[in-house]
Amino acid sequence: MIGRFDQHREARTGIPEVIFGEGKDPRDVRAIFLDYMERGEQLIATRVTPELLEALSDKLDALHHYADARILCTRQPEPDHTRQTVMVISAGALDRRVAEEACVSAALLKNPVERVFDVGVAGLNRFAVELDRFDNAGIIIVCAGMDGALPSIVGGLARQPVIAVPTSVGYGASFGGVAPLLSMLNSCSPGTAVMNIDNGFGAAVLATKINQLASRAAASPKG
Amino acid sequence: MIGRFDQHREARTGIPEVIFGEGKDPRDVRAIFLDYMERGEQLIATRVTPELLEALSDKLDALHHYADARILCTRQPEPDHTRQTVMVISAGALDRRVAEEACVSAALLKNPVERVFDVGVAGLNRFAVELDRFDNAGIIIVCAGMDGALPSIVGGLARQPVIAVPTSVGYGASFGGVAPLLSMLNSCSPGTAVMNIDNGFGAAVLATKINQLASRAAASPKG
Amino acid sequence: MIGRFDQHREARTGIPEVIFGEGKDPRDVRAIFLDYMERGEQLIATRVTPELLEALSDKLDALHHYADARILCTRQPEPDHTRQTVMVISAGALDRRVAEEACVSAALLKNPVERVFDVGVAGLNRFAVELDRFDNAGIIIVCAGMDGALPSIVGGLARQPVIAVPTSVGYGASFGGVAPLLSMLNSCSPGTAVMNIDNGFGAAVLATKINQLASRAAASPKG
Amino acid sequence: MIGRFDQHREARTGIPEVIFGEGKDPRDVRAIFLDYMERGEQLIATRVTPELLEALSDKLDALHHYADARILCTRQPEPDHTRQTVMVISAGALDRRVAEEACVSAALLKNPVERVFDVGVAGLNRFAVELDRFDNAGIIIVCAGMDGALPSIVGGLARQPVIAVPTSVGYGASFGGVAPLLSMLNSCSPGTAVMNIDNGFGAAVLATKINQLASRAAASPKG
Amino acid sequence: MIGRFDQHREARTGIPEVIFGEGKDPRDVRAIFLDYMERGEQLIATRVTPELLEALSDKLDALHHYADARILCTRQPEPDHTRQTVMVISAGALDRRVAEEACVSAALLKNPVERVFDVGVAGLNRFAVELDRFDNAGIIIVCAGMDGALPSIVGGLARQPVIAVPTSVGYGASFGGVAPLLSMLNSCSPGTAVMNIDNGFGAAVLATKINQLASRAAASPKG
Amino acid sequence: MIGRFDQHREARTGIPEVIFGEGKDPRDVRAIFLDYMERGEQLIATRVTPELLEALSDKLDALHHYADARILCTRQPEPDHTRQTVMVISAGALDRRVAEEACVSAALLKNPVERVFDVGVAGLNRFAVELDRFDNAGIIIVCAGMDGALPSIVGGLARQPVIAVPTSVGYGASFGGVAPLLSMLNSCSPGTAVMNIDNGFGAAVLATKINQLASRAAASPKG
Amino acid sequence: MIGRFDQHREARTGIPEVIFGEGKDPRDVRAIFLDYMERGEQLIATRVTPELLEALSDKLDALHHYADARILCTRQPEPDHTRQTVMVISAGALDRRVAEEACVSAALLKNPVERVFDVGVAGLNRFAVELDRFDNAGIIIVCAGMDGALPSIVGGLARQPVIAVPTSVGYGASFGGVAPLLSMLNSCSPGTAVMNIDNGFGAAVLATKINQLASRAAASPKG
């Protein structure tokens, strides 16, 4: 059930098609991985389940598996050093899973990546000591569950584009991430880009597209 | 349609019954105001509409009307100086209406009140310059619409009880205040007390009950 | 995945950081517990899962485990007798779990605690016989699922601050606790402090902050 | 736009068809009223708008208009004294409009009616003094907005069938009556019959059907 | 965790307290069953889980277990023949579980019961052949999932009080029973009594209260 | 603000583009109408507001205006008699507006149309007397608000394709038509085609596309 | 718990009753299958669970089982070649399950079926290469999750009736298929027929009813 794999997407949009692992038939996923390994090309799968790993267990040595990020791929590309750094900030301890999906995806899409984890708004002191590191970044991704307040604070301080990823971390009236999603859509820091709940991969794609634009601009400056 | 006015509520709970003005028949409200004015007793009405003011237009000189707070009352009591100061913080410019309902209600319930308005999280600098004033407060009420992020930040810094009031300020996916309401219920600063949307009056009542407890504790200390 | 533990939170806000157990990596939780046990300091974890207990099974003798409350901690502090009693009321039989989280959290945060359980509004007689005990309390926490009606009744009778915790007890149109949550936010007893669904711990934190204010007021009375 | 008026409904179900006034074309409503007046038969319209009244202004002397209940009819029948009394209880002052719709509808459907208004749960004392009157009633209708808590309390004390009508009274997280609707559907007093929001008429119809059953039972007892 | 069992509820309201089994500790449920068996009194538990049955496996011979209805009780009372028949109608095949909860509960509360199952509106012919049986009934309970349309049709044809129970049968935009719940609250047959989703027990309690009223009326007729 | 009018839509899909009137600038709508009148071509506008009519008041004699349906057009085409009859059924009196939008749209799209109005399920007798007329129809559109039950009944009896249009008729828990929308999506008569709330025009378009297919099939039969 | 199987439905509506497998008692399903096998008649069950297959494991050789579609039946009828082809288009790889339910159901209801799978809007190129095949189809079913955008594009290009099936494929703010459901109800291609989430069977039934109308029209053409 992999279906028609969209092999021309990278040529068209700059971003290769990537397999979303959850719910896929392990045999189909194994087949396409074998095909790409043979051809020596990059293939990325996100939301990799234990069943998928099991189906590829004899091949894992030749693959790259990022357990926290739940990502599996055939190649580990070098970052493109003409690109800006993508800084990934996470709020609570449990938001890390989503933040790791963003980090690893961004790295595999060739962006330099920097992590600033566990700086939730309940202790702004932890956040404050990291403020200097902002200057290193070109684009900032912020992953937060519960009240989803962190992107507003980052967005009010930073000149970089800010990409907010609500996470499903929370319980009760969090409604699986609806609370931080609404919070981010209503951020009082205008211009915050919002992703679907837990969509760390999408944030990395947007960061990459922004970064590619900056590289193109640097390569052939206007004005 | 004022119904049975609950005259014993203050004796029972420490808080007098207060008329919620919206939707009430102006003639009924006029009648009860005349009655209280004659008896020289305090009567408070919130959410006072233009129609209610019109019905009492010949008596407004003898009454106290707080236009921003939409509150009308017969007497203006002195603050009880054995009480702690209630600090009312508001985020955006439009959250002031709700913040004023909280301030005036708290003052009429005899609490000393201090305002820290317009310190939304999109410009934490405005907030930072006020941090010293926190020490003056015994209880903090925070009114915020949009992302509802401010109470989390206050709660992570303050040792005072924090009462959060979501406001209906916002549009689109704010859903009339649902976004800040959910944000506050999921605050990553634990122990945040949440009120109904726009319920500045309720925040003042809770602050008063807390303040009365502190006064009782001071009057007859334990241990 | 414990992340940066916020060790200065107690100094800043009076409330220590507490580990939320659900979803945490058992090895990380074990490590931080071993660290605190060695240093002889208090560490509290809520929503402790069987997996976490398993990871600490060889240390449980030296720890305090409250099964109903799902709380684990290193030390069992004495209540602070300058504090007011926190009364925890629960409605239905199944609301007890949340009520126990509130009770144990309040006790670990050094408040004297009193339980009034199983006094739902379908049999107000059970409630009536407990009314005298109210006078003992400084702060009242009410945990209720289904119709969430109990806090309104308590709030209409009591002069104490009332903290309402909706529980996820119920089925169908309860929507996992949304029904009592909305009921409590719309309580006709003004000034009811509302917590997230099942958040007994948050109620205990708010009660503690109120209690600490009363103690400070008693220590240095105003006016 | 009155459409096909269902003239046989009373023969079939014991309840005549009744016109829901809101949104109807005033000329159509006038026409059907003239027709029934001429035939000397009972016609009832609920949710009567100012426009409908205007269209019938020259006939209002010969009609019965209940302003609070927003009901207009051609005849005022005597109560059927073989029926049980329908007691209508309302919580807050603004719930009266819905309660009046229930009262007038029940009376026009020939039930003896008794009103117990303004006994909301925030002051159970007002409720307590009315408890004796319960014995007079065969069926109890309870109208309440905000937390919708009153039917649970009535249902836990009364042996009569209890019909709960949530009202749209409230603001913010009341969501136009959703809060009391959910509260009533989750009432911890089992067997509470719930109506649509503001549907006082529906409550009166159900009460009438119950009362007719009781009359039939009395007329030809079983066993 | 059975809590304070409300032993006086039957004296007060005519309906005994009944244990809701889901989520209860099997040992507590066993203890209370042993107690009632010893005293020879009736005890009813609904939503009985396999765990509860397991805990009472050595006593099941002396108890009455209704598997489809998920009900367990100590005694099987005779129907009270002065009562009217409660007819329970179900729509789809899967609505039967809820319908059986209603039937068995009604029977244990001493009502004569008649079943008309599987007469959903997609084949009104199946319904039509049962129409004559309506005359036998005093009260009608209708259980339906999916579109929840059946109570409207019954209510438009019957003079009996109609109690509608939405079931969680369905998928997708059924939202666990919200679709039939809303359909029933908006029934175009006025006076339909609506219960919580899957609440067959509540329907039986309401039917019993109506039936008891009819019996009282028959015992001492008015007028 | 008419934008780029999609003049080739009819060639592509068989259905001309139609102007949705609400919110459009009256001057723009006037301009396009003048253009089409001059060219003698058909132009249809739905949801025509008083403002739009006002802007075209001097041209209304030369246009066709259907007040109930809120539709305005330049030409009144003959029905195509190779087509099947589209039967439009409406439930309550207020559903007629939407039903008329469906009828007039279907007629302007050249379908023979037949109306069966005001046959709601609360009085199936009114429906029953029309059953014979079903045989005349090729396609059935059913418009219903409130419980949205009528399409299930029609769909269980008819062999024709059934198109269900939920209307916003109702109040309270109707939520502006959500109740009948969900009811129809969960219809127990499988194969019911559901439209957006109040979308009588969309129903007419679907009926036309089905009818055009039938005409094509009749013109060049298969097999 | 199969209930009264509606054996006359096919005679009445042209569509046989079909068993919805989920939640049914395997013994009941086995019994009805044995009965139909013996009588040599067609019986179709959808949403067939592993438990149902297990209960019929000794009969599977004599039955037809479509694993992807989760459909089991006794006979495999020939397509009716007087019918138009039903084209089933699916967007993402995971939408195939629902698309297969539509395909197999349509085939068992005797329609010629053609599959165009995996042509989601993120790569319109994959869609573009299939455009020519549209001309072969009489009716088009489109199954899509996530943004549910595909039916709008198909509907803007095709003259065939378009039936849209939202799928529960997605996560986070997909809310189990609500996102594509709303998208389809609001399709800017007017006349899109919308089904319940994941209801591939319903789409096949509607396609069949449309196809039967076309066949009837071809058999006895009008005009």
Next chain:
Amino acid sequence: MIGRFDQHREARTGIPEVIFGEGKDPRDVRAIFLDYMERGEQLIATRVTPELLEALSDKLDALHHYADARILCTRQPEPDHTRQTVMVISAGALDRRVAEEACVSAALLKNPVERVFDVGVAGLNRFAVELDRFDNAGIIIVCAGMDGALPSIVGGLARQPVIAVPTSVGYGASFGGVAPLLSMLNSCSPGTAVMNIDNGFGAAVLATKINQLASRAAASPKG
């Protein structure tokens, strides 16, 4: 009620604070405009209401008013020609208002702007003829109501960062823009940046931040 105007925001984030006009007191807005006019500095107000325009009617000649965009400002800056073009695409005719807010905001924030309006997915032909213009753009903003499908299509074809703005255009199950909002959050084109409903201004801010990054990158290229 303008509150503390955040004058340092531009220095900090690159984006000046902008007044949100709706709900502001016209006198306050007038005062701040007079102040900025005197100082000769740029001040921008969005969502400008007729009341605000009225209050500044004597100054409108010296101000710039964009009626469709509902924006008022003191100065009209030249676009910065080192920046990339921001292309703004709109779907339906009524989406233009929001698209104009995005266009004017982007222009006032000094971006070169290009409009591609009225290219909704119901007529992809209108869209297709514009495809060449994509190459001119650095960043693409897409405004769409109803099904919100357009950003998915653009995102699947373009290498530029895509910013999606759902609009409240639609009715019924559009729920004021929720339908396109969910559609966009679930876009099958990964990396789509989503804004709040109708938030054209926010889209312009994000585009500006991206553009500023590209300019910085061009000014001091990496690698």
